[in-house]
Structure formats: structure tokens, C-alpha cells
Amino acid sequence: MDEPINYVDKINNYYQGLGYPAYDWTVNTETPFTPLRKPLHECRVSMLTSGGISHHTRPPFNPLAKNDLRVDDVDFAATPSDFEVNDGYYDTRDAKKDLNVIFPIERLRELADEGVIGSVAPRLWSGFMGRIYKRGEVVERVAPELVEELKKDKVDLFVLVPA
Amino acid sequence: MVEAAGIPTVYVSTGRDLGRQVLPPRSIFLNFPMGNPFGRPQDKAMQRRILMDALTVAAEAEKGGELVDMPYDWGAPVKMLFELEDAALYKPQAPDPTTGKQPG
Numbered sequence: 001m002d003e004p005i006n007y008v009d010k011i012n013n014y015y016q017g018l019g020y021p022a023y024d025w026t027v028n029t030e031t032p033f034t035p036l037r038k039p040l041h042e043c044r045v046s047m048l049t050s051g052g053i054s055h056h057t058r059p060p061f062n063p064l065a066k067n068d069l070r071v072d073d074v075d076f077a078a079t080p081s082d083f084e085v086n087d088g089y090y091d092t093r094d095a096k097k098d099l100n101v102i103f104p105i106e107r108l109r110e111l112a113d114e115g116v117i118g119s120v121a122p123r124l125w126s127g128f129m130g131r132i133y134k135r136g137e138v139v140e141r142v143a144p145e146l147v148e149e150l151k152k153d154k155v156d157l158f159v160l161v162p163a
Numbered sequence: 164m165v166e167a168a169g170i171p172t173v174y175v176s177t178g179r180d181l182g183r184q185v186l187p188p189r190s191i192f193l194n195f196p197m198g199n200p201f202g203r204p205q206d207k208a209m210q211r212r213i214l215m216d217a218l219t220v221a222a223e224a225e226k227g228g229e230l231v232d233m234p235y236d237w238g239a240p241v242k243m244l245f246e247l248e249d250a251a252l253y254k255p256q257a258p259d260p261t262t263g264k265q266p267g
Contacts, residue, residue: 002194002240002241004178004179004180004192004194004241005178005179005180005241005243006180007178007180007181007243008180008181008184009180010243010245014245025184026184026185027184027185028184028185028186029186030186030227031166031186031187031188031227031228032166032167032188032227033166033188033224033226033227033228034166034167034169034170034171034188035171035224035225036171036221036222039222040218040219040221040222045218051198054263056263059260059263060258060259060260060263060264061258062257062258063255063256063257063258064255064256064257084258084262084263084264086255086258086263086264086265087198087255088244088254088255089197089244090196090197090198090244091196091197091198091244091247092198093198094198094199094203094204095198097204097205098204098205100201100204100207100210101198101199101200101201101202101203101204101210102198102199102200102201104201104210104211104213104214107201107207107210107211107214108214110211111211111214111215111218116215116218117218139164143164143165144164144168146164146165147164147165147168147170150165150170151168151170155170156170156171157170157171157172157173157218157221158165158170158171158172158173159172159173159175159214159217159218159221160172160173160174160175160187161174161175161200162174162175162176162178162181163177163197163198163200
């Protein structure tokens with residue numbers, strides 16, 4: 001198997017080669033930790049994608065936008081083919097063919113139907129799609145608001161899928 | 164943020180170095196292209212296996228910062244977007260407001 005891509009170096013080189021200033025990457029040296037307190041078969045699971053994925057009843061995400069802090073709730077029962085994918089940081093062709101390659105909502109529902117997990121939360125999430133230069137606003141406002149919504153839905157475990 | 168508020172999280176990553184510097188509480192790494200963390204279209208078995216891997220790491224992790232490398236092979240060179248031949252893939256435009264799709 002090939003060595004993993006070094007994205008930080010490649011992205012820095014690419015954009016600085018185009019004349020952009022260096023991106024101020026998030027570098028954390030500590031991480032919080034909350035143990036899962038229930039067995040999986042009792043857990044209510046939600047999931048977030050940052051892949052520019054919008055349900056067709058909502059406006060599309062604009063891959064050219066900067067500091068788009070929008071976060072959409074997604075009905076857990078949604079149909080994968082009812083979404084649009086607009087993102088400039090990954091090859092979206094496979095996601096357009098089968099949303100489950102990046103946001104596996106059908107696989108999550110199957111695990112709930114089989115009793116492997118307790119349930120899928122009523123709301124899944126799509127947002128934080130990139131070009132965010134306002135980390136403070138994410139940390140101080142948007143993320144805490146999302147936490148409150150997760151608590152309303154009694155989410156036990158949150159699966160994060162960055163893109 | 165979410166983890167600190169008491170809700171356990173697990174991160175499914177295709178960028179190993181990006182994940183290392185953000186240092187999420189728990190993560191799995193797939194050496195797959197960035198748009199394919201759960202594998203290929205219609206490969207339900209692999210999509211399910213990777214989702215189960217993530218849930219299992221979430222259930223079994225005992226300390227923060229754990230990163231588990233998944234052994235799956237993409238079966239082709241894993242390329243970054245800028246390395247693809249068709250520049251339209253990484254130079255997207257504003258979507259059509261009506262259809263939500265890329266123009267053209």
C-alpha cells in the first residue's frame with residue numbers, strides 16, 4: 001500500500017505557488033475524551049459530513065464561498081439520490097453516484113434495523129464545508145449550538161466525516 | 164467541542180497528517196481518496212465494514228488521541244485532487260441555484 005498523502009505540505013505548496021498566504025492550520029496538542037458509556041446496541045448515533053452535501057429541498061453549498069458556517073440538519077430517513085454535492089476539495093464523482101461513500105446514511109440505518117446500534121438520531125448534519133478562516137466563530141458559536149441540538153436528540157455517539 | 168460537552172465522537176479520516184495535527188479524540192484512517200472514506204460506490208460490504216470499524220473504535224477506545232490505521236488497500240494510486248487530469252474537478256463553480264448542480 002502506498003504511503004499516505006502528505007496533504008499539509010501539498011496544499012501549502014499548491015496554494016502558496018498560486019500566491020496565496022499560508023493557511024493557519026489547526027494544530028492541537030491535547031484532545032478531550034469522553035468514554036462511550038453504553039454498549040453500541042443501546043446507542044443513538046448521529047453523523048456529520050463536511051463534504052458540501054445538500055438535500056434538494058435546501059440551497060446547494062457554494063464551493064467558492066468563504067467562511068460559510070452553515071450547518072444543515074438532514075432527515076435520517078432521507079434518500080441518498082436526493083442530495084447535491086458541491087465541493088472543490090475532493091473528487092465528487094463517486095459521492096454523486098452513491099452518497100454512502102462519504103455519508104453512509106443507508107449503512108447507518110441498516111445497522112439500526114439489525115440492532116447493531118440502538119438507533120439513528122432523527123437528525124444527521126451537513127456543514128462546515130471548508131474555506132473557514134473564522135475558527136473562533138466555529139468554536140464560540142456554531143459548534144456549541146450544534147452540541148445543544150445533539151443533546152435535544154439524545155445523541156450518544158457522533159460520527160464525523162471530514163472532506 | 165462535542166466531545167468536551169460529553170458526547171463521544173469518532174472521526175473517519177482520509178488525511179493522516181491532517182488528522183494528526185487536529186488530534187481528534189478518536190479516529191480511523193483510510194488510505195483512500197479524500198472523497199471516498201467509506202470506499203467505492205455500491206460496495207455495500209466495504210461501506211458497512213468501515214462504518215463498523217469506526218463504531219468499534221468509538222466503543223473500545225480508552226484514551227484520547229487514538230488513531231487506528233485501517234488495513235484496506237484502495238487498489239489504485241491514491242491521488243490528491245490537484246493531481247487529477249481534469250481540472251474542472253478541483254475548480255468548481257457556484258452551483259446553479261435552481262438545480263443545485265455544477266453548471267455545464
